[in-house]
Amino acid sequence: MAEKQHLYLVDGSAYIFRAYHRLPPLTNPEGTPVGAVYGYTTMLWKLAEDLDKAEGPTHLAVILDKSSRSFRNEIYSEYKAHRPDPPEDLVPQFPLIRDATRAFSLPCIEEPDVEADDMIATYARAAQRQGWDVTIVSSDKDLMQLVGEVDGARIDMLDTMKNARIYIDEVEEKFGVPPEKVGDVLALMGDSVDNIPGIFGVGPKTASKLIAEHGDLTAALDAAEGMKKSKLKERLIEHRADAELSRVLLTLKEDCALPQPLEDFRLDGVPPEPLAKFLETHGFASLLRRLDAGTGSPDKPNDLNPAKADNKGADASPDGNSQPLPEWPDVDRSTYECVQTLERLEHWIERAFAARLVAFDTETSDLDCMLCDLVGFSLALGPNDACYVPLAHGTGDMFDEKPEQIARETALAAIKPLLESDAVLKVGQNIKYDLNVLARHGIHVAPIHDTMVISFAMDAGREESGIGGGHGMDELAERHLGHTCLKFKDICGTGKKAIPFGQVPLDKATEYAAEDADVTWRLYQHLHRRLPLEGATRIYERVDRPLIPVVAGIEREGIKVDRAALSRLSEQFAETTARIEKEIHAEAGEEFTIGSPKQLGDVLFEKMGYKGGKKGKSGQYSTDQSVLEKLSQQGATIADKVLEYRQLSKLKSTYTDALQQAINPNTSRVHTSYSLVGAQTGRLSSTDPNLQNIPIRTEIGREIRKAFVPDDGNVLLAADYSQIELRLAAHMADVPQLKEAFEAGEDIHARTAKEMYGEVDRDTRAKAKTINFAILYGISRWGLAGRLGVEPDEAQEVIDTYFKRFPGIQNYIHQTLETVRAKGYSETLFGRKTWFPRINSKNQAERQGSERAAINAPIQGTSADIIKRAMTRMLPALAEAGLPDVRMLLQVHDELVFELPEGDVEAASPVIEKVMAEAALPAVELSVPLGIEIGTGASWDAAH
């Protein structure tokens, strides 16, 4: 019986355009741009690796566009007429795509005057007729027409960037119709990229609705006559011919002449020699190493290879620069040692002292570093030179005998001098976690490095090919080392079946844990040497690195909450919501789930017939606050009740219930976890629980703040930067009036109103405040119009006036955008970079989104830098002032919260104020003062 054949057809031309935009501008050793080629090569690599898999290819061909002309141009001269020329650094990569394909010894089809889509369609159908399965490697929506099954032979698609299979369900999800109707939908929508007209004013939603309702294009167009009068009806009738032409243009030609028979596409593995040569030529060193490892040929031992030391080829691994990677052996988990005796541990410690740098990782029973038990730690001193030291394995529900291991206190006592030694750098990935675990055992690890934080300092906002832009170890290992780490899930399982790490057998545990340390060591070597090249040393060394132990300390302090008060609030909220729920149901005349926006929308806008319902992307009515407030103004009392219900259930579930649960049983306090890499701008973020969004804006919300309290005899002190972002904007954009106003301690929004309108009253001040924020967030006339409740034209006038009064602002925005477009990143006053890979996107919404974020990032980021510097200096300054009992508890972006003995308030306040006010110095001298507001009280609420 013949095995099932499976043909993969790779849409090469479409791929490289996407790869080009998603990858950094790498160059090969000769200076030729190769970013897209690199992406293409890794994609072919992945496909080739699937060769042996059940759903993998037996046959494969790459289809390229030879020219963009085809029979469609004969029918419609405007077809693809307005396509811009490809970017100039993509042009030289086209021929290299062919080279790459040949390097993999794969067939490559290019026919003059035939579009790749038609060739793909032809081959796909030909294979399907022979009973083969077909996978089209593309995400082109035109090709989705082909998806489906004929006589057991199926055609599907694979989007390698999203690693997603596209089959009938996915197509239906995207277009709302089955694959064979996609052409009809597209004919209505049109396609600006290919210049297919469609029907003016008809977008994807309308198009798919029309086709779904009427069955096909002709039926939909015929039905127009019978529709009730509307813009849509007019358009369908008027532009019928456009839609019909579009339908013809969108029909794939499935009967092209086949330049090569299908059988020629059989895959017989990839001969390594031509591929190696290609990878070498273009400096794809990380792939080259994987090739060497994969073939395992005896003349290339899988070890440090001095013969390769003369390889000067720049490594175009996707780092955004051409930093050569040191030649390391591939990760080999079989080399790791499981350390089970004190003698062996002492040996490792001795070697670590000699190495002066050790990568370090703790393994624990829980993700919460304030609750977990330490079950082991791992060390790495070089590539494949790593060990795992189990301390508490097999003590859980396991029936096996407890394995031999060093007693925890003995091992910790042995390693404490190493971890605390000034002479040895301790490197971790998210080392803040390990700092906290060990601090609970009386070990204060220093000095430290953190690969996650180093990565963030260089690459915040950068995205790479299909891997994402994160700073987690697995991602960093993939991106920089081309290595796939063992996944925690695979070791411990997931969900209910998950086991704690302490119950993982020692051989598996050693592979996983020591690999973490090994990979951390490698990442450190790689990332740390990139720091100066990326201009990121200053921000890392002066701001982010010194902050790590400070934030760890804050997390360990935690904050006391009044459980009884929260519990009372929970009860009160439960009673009130129950009452309101009944009232809402009564008013609606039926019981439904108020918390379901879908059900609520149907009740309000369908059943009760209220107007003003707007459906969003998902086809659901929006029922958010602004919508409900409008309904309320129309006299819908149910809207007010829903608003109140929403508010109270939010407060209950997110705060009064959750905070009680978050109280640590050992410390009786709530310990948040701050992410040092959470926000692209450099801000911290807070999780588990988030203590940066505790309510303050409403009276009832502030009840929750009252539950944040000091220990007996202490008070809480809240110190916040007043209007720091506007102050920074005034400085950075050099706006004399605003600087003066800040200097004089004026009300800044009032001053803006005076400048804008000549007079200050409630109304003009409120407008000015809105405009000031609009500026900070990157302005659009439509956005501002919405906020001010005026027409976009009027909003534009307001913006014009603002720019005229404050030309520095306009200049700042212009300069910032120019720089970001040219360099790809923005910078804070302290040199923190945030990358904006979509700033030059052809997609307008995407591009404009990036522009707004880019305008805001230097301001928000500088503010973050400043408060971080203040935090780092704070406790030493207080200790210096003889105030060692002041504890720093929280950071909320522009606010620091302290707990201190009542008697210390008077002495501590000026110290805190001074540290915060002078935090930019000496690196940056601001032309505006930083105003600090300080309050104290018996609760966080009272401290404001």
Added chain:
DNA sequence: CGGATCACG
């Protein structure tokens, strides 16, 4: 697991 909603700066 993504979308909708809403809490904060």
Added chain:
DNA sequence: GACGTACGTGATCCGA
């Protein structure tokens, strides 16, 4: 030509 409209976050709930 259509899109969707203020920046940055995280938690919760619903419903597929």
